[in-house]
Amino acid sequence: MQFQLSDRAGTLKASEIRELLKITEQPDIISFAGGLPAPEFFPAKELAQLTQEILATDGKVALQYSPTEGYALLREIIATKSMAKAQVNTVKDEILITAGSQQGLDFCAKLFLNDGDYLICEDPSYLGAINVFNACHAKYLTIPMDDNGMIVDELEKLLQSGKRAKFIYTIPDFQNPTGVTMSVERRKKLVELANQYQIPVIEDNPYGDVVFDGERLPSIKSFDKNGWVIYLGSFSKTLCPGLRIGWVCALPELLQKFILLKQISDLQCNTLTQREVAHYMRDYDLDKHVNQVITVYRNRRDLMINTMKEYFPTNIKYTYPNGGLFTWVTLPDHINAAELLEEALKDKVAFVPGAPFFPNGGHKNYLRLNYSNMSEDKIVEGIKRLANVLIRFIS
Amino acid sequence: MQFQLSDRAGTLKASEIRELLKITEQPDIISFAGGLPAPEFFPAKELAQLTQEILATDGKVALQYSPTEGYALLREIIATKSMAKAQVNTVKDEILITAGSQQGLDFCAKLFLNDGDYLICEDPSYLGAINVFNACHAKYLTIPMDDNGMIVDELEKLLQSGKRAKFIYTIPDFQNPTGVTMSVERRKKLVELANQYQIPVIEDNPYGDVVFDGERLPSIKSFDKNGWVIYLGSFSKTLCPGLRIGWVCALPELLQKFILLKQISDLQCNTLTQREVAHYMRDYDLDKHVNQVITVYRNRRDLMINTMKEYFPTNIKYTYPNGGLFTWVTLPDHINAAELLEEALKDKVAFVPGAPFFPNGGHKNYLRLNYSNMSEDKIVEGIKRLANVLIRFIS
Incomplete structure (x- = not known):
């Protein structure tokens, strides 16, 4: 057959x-x-306790269908706590809950890529993203890296040469696979280039909070005044990965498209799980x-x-x-x-x-x-x- | 911008x-x-109890990444219990766990549809499916319905006329939106036509177990000897929808493609939730x-x-x-x-x-x-x- x-x-x-x-x-x-x-x-014990409470007090709602964009309290907490740690000033209405940041990547591919479109990324880059982009028959313009991450001067040369792409994909903090972090100076420059060449930046940032020495650097999106940066976050490396909760942070007019993609993809994230994560963030100290x-x-x-x-x-x-x-x-x-x-x-x-x-x-x-x-x-x-x-x- | x-x-x-x-x-x-x-x-109380047990005994595994195809016990139970109720003789290796049957629909669209491809469906059909297919720029050959569901003779005429489509999409049991059920005779005939014209059938069956009078009818897939029928199942209407657990049942060689789509879409379903549903099915009487x-x-x-x-x-x-x-x-x-x-x-x-x-x-x-x-x-x-x-x- x-x-x-x-x-x-x-x-x-x-x-x-x-x-x-x-x-x-x-x-x-x-x-x-x-x-x-x-x-x-x-936090198995804490999650067991929270689940008990949620299902005892609110089981009918916690096991029912719920809005595509996500549980309001979770979106609120991500905006005010998680995104604040990335030094991004945002609100609930710029947050969509996704099944891990992998789903955010899938949505970015669907949202921007026609067959054969170019995108720009670090060389090397995250394999899970490459697989998504390959499935859209994407082509790659790659930017070399050094110990300070993507060499943004090389990106500038590429853009100056007239090459065009649908977006720039980057993992600025402790990149998978290299472990390298983009310098603050380059983050600023990257946002400048995004504005100048009107090209979206997808900032995939699942590791940012897991910083060993010193403070977390300001995210690329923290320098973004005009909405060219789409930020993908995740609880997989901070809380646990099995719950599959991540998020997209983007301008409301663009987020609306992400929400429509979420709706046709799987309607919504698990209602109960969203409550578990939100209540964990509310009742415990994630830091x-x-x-x-x-x-x-x-x-x-x-x-x-x-x-x-x-x-x-x-x-x-x-x-x-x-x-x-x-x-x-x-x-x-x-x-x-x-x-x-x-x-x-x-x-x-x-x-x-x-x-x-x-x-x-x-x-x-x-x-x-x-x-x-x-x-x-x-x-x-x-x-x-x-x-x-x-x-x-x-x- | x-x-x-x-x-x-x-x-x-x-x-x-x-x-x-x-x-x-x-x-x-x-x-x-x-x-x-x-x-x-x-079953809020039962799920709270099960979650407690799972996290107490197996929290490290239940909150970790897990295989894309799904939790083995859940796949096994779906094969032996849920699919048996649909009168399908199948095994774990023909089951992929999805985020509701909506995700199965999304994967079917990705798997079969190029821009502008035709598909065949009932007129009217499920809006959530139409939205997925529209996003792939699908075109529709529609088959009218009567009180016995899709008029399969009309389908035969269409196929005889030389019209071709990528697949036939149908909701045979208590269809959304009409509430109508396809007769057994038509189910058999549909499978014959699928074989004759080598066209896959997507059987979307979230409501089959919710039957008011008499027994559930054998599913379309129960008549399928050659693997042309892809069955989409869901716990949303039997257990609860908020957990977002459904499944695809298809031949292993085709299921492999579904698994790859799952991998790039969101890696896997929630590890904890899959255990909750599997243990519910094991320890309680869903019927x-x-x-x-x-x-x-x-x-x-x-x-x-x-x-x-x-x-x-x-x-x-x-x-x-x-x-x-x-x-x-x-x-x-x-x-x-x-x-x-x-x-x-x-x-x-x-x-x-x-x-x-x-x-x-x-x-x-x-x-x-x-x-x-x-x-x-x-x-x-x-x-x-x-x-x-x-x-x-x-x-």
């Missing part, structure tokens, strides 16, 4: 990384391949919770980086993330990280090869390491194993 | 009905306009629960129909639904239901004009009435009011 699929469906293919992750789920493998938050601090997470992640980052320093060959480079979940490793040019992975799996250690994160391909000599989801002793042991594989493989 | 949106986004527009429903939320209006289940029987719902809805249908019989002018026709949430009223040809609504609102009673349910337009003289969400005394009072408006308006 042969189904006549749409052109867009024809290009859907399984993510190499997800296929790979299946192998790495074997219990004897030390895996730095995933992107999972540490579950130790998920205190996030600080616990940060302490653990910071320690794990330190352990990973210090062990790499001690055991990795000196011609291997890696980023020093000040937040988020990942560090990004640059191998010598001639090393293929996918082949390295085959060797590493023999030694029962796993990572994600970096090539799929480059939307236009190439770049075989990179890999991504996750430090948030592995115990301290396994981090040390796993990095030692990986160092041994590297030494064998490179020599 | 002018955003350069995609062609598909350009055609998104607010649903007339949803705008209308905002007016009807005023507390003094008796509204038959919505499509809400009755909240009296939502018993649904029987309570049925008793109430049957009574409300009877009250509504009997009151209409008594008070409506005799030239007004309406369907006699044997399940589901709606009856469908046919006014004399020259009556415009949208104009009637304006009058009705003055008398503080509301309904949905039927025109938006006809994908190719026209048909101003229909309206939909919901009986599931209004108390018995309000049903009688509301229908009396509507009868008065009708008598005034028609004379």
Whole structure:
């Protein structure tokens, strides 16, 4: 039997990384391949208590259909608390609740991209976004990165040269996959360019609150006076990912389109879950919770980086993330990280090869390491194993 | 500021009905306009208890990311219990968990429709589906209905004439908006035609279990030997809609594409919620629960129909639904239901004009009435009011 699929469906293919992750789920493998938050601090007890209260007092409403744009109190709290932390001055009516920021990305793709349209993004960029954009048959203009994130001067050159794209997609804070953060100066410049060239910026910011040293930087949207920046937020890395609650913050006239997309996509987010998250934000101190997470992640980052320093060959480079979940490793040019992975799996250690994160391909000599989801002793042991594989493989 | 949106986004527009429903939320209006289940029987207490247990014993897993295809136990239970009630013999690997059946519809549209493709559907059909298909710039070949659902002989004539479409979309049980059910004979014939003309059938079946008199009919998919039927299910009308849990049942090779769409759309459904629903299905008797719902809805249908019989002018026709949430009223040809609504609102009673349910337009003289969400005394009072408006308006 042969189904006549749409052109867009024809290009859907399984993510190499997800296929790979299946192998790495074997219990004897030390895996730095995933992107999972540490579950130790998920507020299970608090959420159980809140659910009890909500269902006891308000069950008929909490289990019923509810407005597409989201639970008013949650939208309010996101506007006044979450967006305030990103230094954005906004209101409830600029917030749509989404099923994680992944759904926000899907909506951005639907909203802006015709088949074959160009978009601008960092090189490398988030694989989950690339997969969404690929499904719309997007083409990519990529901007290189350095330790201060997207090199915005290169973006300016591109725009000056007359190249045009539907939007600029960026993960400014502790980027997935590189762990790198865009400097404040570049954020300002990016907003200037967005205004000058009238091009929307999609700021995907799930990690911003998970900052290890110093304060969170002002978001790109905080410099946006005219509404060119669409901000995608998420509770996945601060509270927990399983509840699938994120948001879009955009000008009301644009948000209206997002709401219509939400309506045809799945009508609304889970009514009960929205209440759980809103009441958690109202009744508990999310900052205190996030600080616990940060302490653990910071320690794990330190352990990973210090062990790499001690055991990795000196011609291997890696980023020093000040937040988020990942560090990004640059191998010598001639090393293929996918082949390295085959060797590493023999030694029962796993990572994600970096090539799929480059939307236009190439770049075989990179890999991504996750430090948030592995115990301290396994981090040390796993990095030692990986160092041994590297030494064998490179020599 | 002018955003350069995609062609598909350009055609998104607010649903007339949803705008209308905002007016009807005023507390003094008796509204038959919505499509809400009755909240009296939502199992709030049971869900609170289950959530407590899940989070106490398994919180780290229940709040973490989880597989895109869904929680294994829930897929298993849907295959063995829910699909068995639809008389479909299937297994876990043919089930994907979705955010309500609305998300299944969205995925069907993405999977099959290029801009300008034709699909075949009943006339009228579900507005939420029409909105999804419109966003893909679909065109419609419509099949008329009678008291036994889609007139499948008309479908055969259409296919014989050489007309082609990407799929046939149907709501066979207690259709929204008409409340009409497709006969078994037509279900069989529909599957034969699907095989003969190699055209997929999307069976949207959220109401099948809510049957008032006699047994549920075998689903269309129950006659499907070759995998042409894609079944969309939902817990919204049996358990509660706020949890947003539905499913797709399709051949594994096709389901794989649905899973990839799920992955780029929102990664997965809420991990905790999937456990709540699975454990409810495991630990409680959903049938018993649904029987309570049925008793109430049957009574409300009877009250509504009997009151209409008594008070409506005799030239007004309406369907006699044997399940589901709606009856469908046919006014004399020259009556415009949208104009009637304006009058009705003055008398503080509301309904949905039927025109938006006809994908190719026209048909101003229909309206939909919901009986599931209004108390018995309000049903009688509301229908009396509507009868008065009708008598005034028609004379």
